[in-house]
Amino acid sequence: MDDANQPAIPFRFAFDGPLGRVLQQHAVADIAAARLSWKFKAYYRLRPWIPIALRQQLQRGRNRSLDAPADWYLPTRFIHDWRQAVVQTLASTPNQRTLHPWPDGFRVGTVLTHDVETRVGAKLAPALASLEEEYGFRSAWNFVPYKYKIDAGLLDDLRGRGHEIGVHGYNHDGRLFESQRTFEWRKQRINQAIEDFQSTGFRAPMVHRNLDWLQGLNVDYDASCFDVDPFQAMPGGIGSPWPFIAGKFVELPYTLPQDHTLLIALGENSPQVWIDKMQHLREIAGMAMLITHPDYLDTAARLNVYRQFLEYLREQTDLWHALPRDVAAWWRQRDQSSISSSGDSIDGPAADRGRVVAIDELFAASGCPTH
Template sequence: MTTSPIWPDGARCAVAITVDFNDIHGIQTREPRIAGREKSLSAWRYGATRGVDRLLAAFDEFAVPASWFVPGAVAQSHAGAVREIAAAGHELGVSGDRCEDFDALPLAAQIDACRAGRAALAGAIGRDAEGFRSFTGNWADGFADWLVAEGFTWSSSWRGDDLPYVHPRGDARADGARLVELPLHYELEDEPYFEFNLFPPVPAGQPRIASYRDVLDNWRRDVDGFRRFGLCCVMRLHPEIIGTAGRIDLLRALLAHLRDAGDAWFATGRDIARWWRGQAPVNAPGHPVDVFARCRADEAAR
């Protein structure tokens, strides 16, 4: 079974390559015990030291646009690298101010973190971001509406589908603009396969680093499935992980595989969201995100 193309120029699938450039802030949110442990933190600082440049070179080699997410702290501490990313033609989005855990924050604090991060990024590149990614945790009711009101057009924070969808509005404005979500899949990320630290243990169960050959085989099979069914493939990468001397060739091999297939539309998240909004401004009936919103509303009304 295959699905008829729905993407521009008859492309079989859309491909968004996204990069989380968090430096040390993401791991400090997830594992507070790592704070001050400079030997361990150096593994995450490696992204700025080497990984960003290798990613930019790979994207340039294959003429692939990417969407990079940075917290405000990185936009300030690595403003030069952020400007290089923008100068190379890539999109830059916001992931809060310091990769906050949204589960620990009320709506007002979530808004403050996003606003601060966006302002810091605008200070580095001279324009406001349209894309948002929550580092971890669930956003509060009303946050998606706030994003839309502030000019954000898309997010890549949730999961639950392999096509884009729109977040329901919480303000009862059925005709209002909606935030487009480009959903993630763990198997299309580098972190579950390769992130590793001895102490504090990362990941907590401390499985061993995956075989490069097996990971590349997984990724090829996944993107071929997305091509077969006409879906939206969102890769989530990290410069400190995929940007090592050996792993960067995994990305290059995957990009070559997609290039040789000749039927993938490589685009930024912003461009995919714009296309999707024109094709499917509302979700199919019974979409999980709408069911989830109704359940939360019912629970709040009790």
């Protein structure tokens, strides 16, 4: 990999050895690929003058041209490399043990998030939050600070109900990372919004990303990466379904397809793709992070798909349902902990909630030949 594509910030991943090298390889590859083409740069400059109907038509045309495979929501190249790394690890150290990714005996971390792109979406947020509360869930709501008027009362209401508030870019124009000068100017106002919203997390619009530049934000976590999503303007994907330490913050990748892609661009009418992806995440003990938008869950049919998925989640018994800030806090505890010399207990802040697990046991269900 060319030095220009190497991260300027230190990364620390969920696992060490051959497993860690695969995580590093795919993360660095994503940094190299996280660039907008000249066509998209031109599009975002012209976007304010393009009618919404034409924008949607252009997006549908691009999605059709991608010719994505049926299993597009699975990071197949990463899965292949990961299985090889598990085999290599067990061949050299058959009894290799590690810290389980998740606390309190759970198998999968599950995180619900929403990006609120418009004033209309903000008005729909309370009802969508109520739907989640019916099933016992709370979620994170990421608001765009300089696109529409922010209702401080709405933010207070959501916080009071146990939800989390995050910041979603600057004004959602697709130009946050157009140049470092642009980013540096906007960064000051984004940090002000982070303070005003009492936020600890950030997600860039359109999941554009530059983890080096984002170090300038006063956040504990960023959620702008993904494991795989071929429908995004900025291609790539880290492959990995686990958080990782990226410089000063924890990076939380989303791993379930976005609602706009699934329900609008592809026209799905059931949560089956989400459920199928959950099976992969369960096999690999990954994090299931979902992005939905109240702006797009604006019909009875789409809302019903989301309701069905919430019903599915409630029925599962091995999922840790957490807010992003809670996942980030846990991940720092895990990162600062280690396996004791005895090999069966934990030294460090994760000692009370974490557990030691054998690599072959952790990934036995993932299709890796562990014996």
